[in-house]
Amino acid sequence: MNTNVSIITIGDELLIGQVIDTNSAWMAQELNKWGIRVIRRVAVGDNWNEIWNALDEESKKAGIILITGGLGPTADDITKPLLCEYFGGKMVMNAEALENVTCLFETVFKRPLTERNIKQAEVPNNCTLIPNKRGTAPGMWFEKNGCIYVSLPGVPHEMKGMMENTVIPMVAERFQFPKIEHRTLVCYGIGEAMLADLTADFESGLPPEIKLAYLPHDGMVRLRLSSYDVKNHNNLERTFQSLAKIVGTYLIATADQTMEEILASLLISKSQTVATAESCTGGYIAHLLSKNPGSSAYYAGSMVTYSYEAKEQLLGVNQSTLIEYGAVSEQVVKEMASGLLNRMKSDYAIAVSGILGPDGGLPDKPVGTVWMAAGDTKEIITKKIHLRFNREKNTQVAAMHAMNLLRAYILKH
């Protein structure tokens, strides 16, 4: 039997770009952990014929079709009646789903149950119910001509709970999946093409079951080795170690980690903390450093100081320094970092000040100029970069460089 997965996402909002599909990426990641391979992802609108055709077509390519979206209580949600007709069932009230809806309204939403909510507990009589503990729309599992079809809500939080609690265990129990393994390392300070020249001989010598991929992102390049149907783990591990040796000093992590995770691991290993003083990045570094559970172990806090006044009052930057050199200068980021260390009592500080655009450039400081500082009470190092992207991407890349500056500082001391 074909155990490849195709994911169908349903909703006009996906086709007019009002919503970014994060569900598919999450589903693919989770399925991969179990050795389940996604071969296609298809997005279609809230349109009867297009959904129907997608079901027909994807079932020719994949043995497991995961469908998200279109299960809400409103008229634009047509997935449930469509699946009912597609599989030739008829709609019946499901006692388990009804109990769940009733309980959610009584204990969580604390609102009266309407006719429309009750109707959400109806499902086709020829499906297996997939309970949804986090919402009112139940999931459905159908089988037809050796193919499995699973329909889940598009609300990420609900879909995730149902995948973890029911769908993946049910699929994994049914099949023996071939092993897929990925190992990723992260390089910094080298472009994709130069990296490919470095690894050219290595890549041409790879065994057929191992594939190398290059994923450039925000100034870093991730190299991913994927092993399909491996007989032993050692081969991938050996190959990965050779690759790590080849990239040498460009290597900054031997796992698929973001820069904030790399910096966090380093700080945790030394039981030290960092605080940030942000001007142009506006709290983005703070957000990155605090978003993971347990971040209070290494992250002390942040001051986001947009104005001259805030830099003076909150961080103790000298007015004369601001006037003489301007807010985007080596002198100011140094004073921001040392002022922060005085006030926050963290082991390390990161400070950033720049012009991220689209406006605000000066003759000697064009849009994209960013000064950053990192260090501790003993020494503060600085760096200037020139970014050439839009505001959003400039913010991301500036944050990445600033965190890397501290990473390099810690490793040298």
Added chain:
Amino acid sequence: MNTNVSIITIGDELLIGQVIDTNSAWMAQELNKWGIRVIRRVAVGDNWNEIWNALDEESKKAGIILITGGLGPTADDITKPLLCEYFGGKMVMNAEALENVTCLFETVFKRPLTERNIKQAEVPNNCTLIPNKRGTAPGMWFEKNGCIYVSLPGVPHEMKGMMENTVIPMVAERFQFPKIEHRTLVCYGIGEAMLADLTADFESGLPPEIKLAYLPHDGMVRLRLSSYDVKNHNNLERTFQSLAKIVGTYLIATADQTMEEILASLLISKSQTVATAESCTGGYIAHLLSKNPGSSAYYAGSMVTYSYEAKEQLLGVNQSTLIEYGAVSEQVVKEMASGLLNRMKSDYAIAVSGILGPDGGLPDKPVGTVWMAAGDTKEIITKKIHLRFNREKNTQVAAMHAMNLLRAYILKH
């Protein structure tokens, strides 16, 4: 001719979930502005047969196929040779593309040009070149059997420049597109099902060319009216106004705005500023409020105070208040907000303190408990919410509620 668009995205990273596809949403949005309709999106891996089949299949459904990804300089990038073979061309060096690559390396990257980089300037001899001023991989425009195929790099920044500068103008010039118009309003404080009951009569009375969609997100519901092939703008406008009347007091915006945009507009209209004191949200509200250009007009800055010490030293919260009531309490968020107003000199303050999980809950303050305050030097109002999501979603919803608390405060005063 069929002028519907299908988007094919290429890359194993999309199928193993290592990368979230934001390109398709952006492309769809831009195309929509010109009345160009996307009917399907398909993601396939770096696999010759699957890409080939996707080209065959999508050309049966759409007249314009936009392809992103697989144009890098490395061995896993097979889109260019595949398209060359698919359209029966042969690879030739393109002088314009070569000049662009050479110039990029000389003036921007400041690195020597390698053989691999030069090879990126080769394109099939039967395509029209789409210049890429932001990177080394040129785009390609093919035509076959009345269908247009456009291949662009997957790097978002490069793809966007090429779409705006070349692809959309070329497509728009070729065809007369039917008009598509969307109008979106945003509701707060009401669930999707109850909203659907409110709008049931309205929806059943809609003319056939106007469609209503419900998009719940982070405690808000966006209602989108889409008019396909409208003869006059007035009909959509009238329908939109009736809908706005029906949702009444739940309405918080008559455009497709995020909560931070709604709050920003309100502050700009009053020439006033806000500052934030964040504990559990860790700078996320600061990031939202500062990420748009011109944010310094309404956003003063933020203090991210994770620890007891930071709350005392930076915001002047009383130690006795922290000890008596705990960091997650009405008293502490009130003192955070008033301390912030003393130090930041902004017109308004928002303060948040909570337990976002997965750990850290207390018997009387379970995970998901969040206290928030908003106000000015005259009055500070507070609110407690209980969230039931994961850490990431709890952060987003808490930020949304906190910004809404200030929005409501400003409107009442």
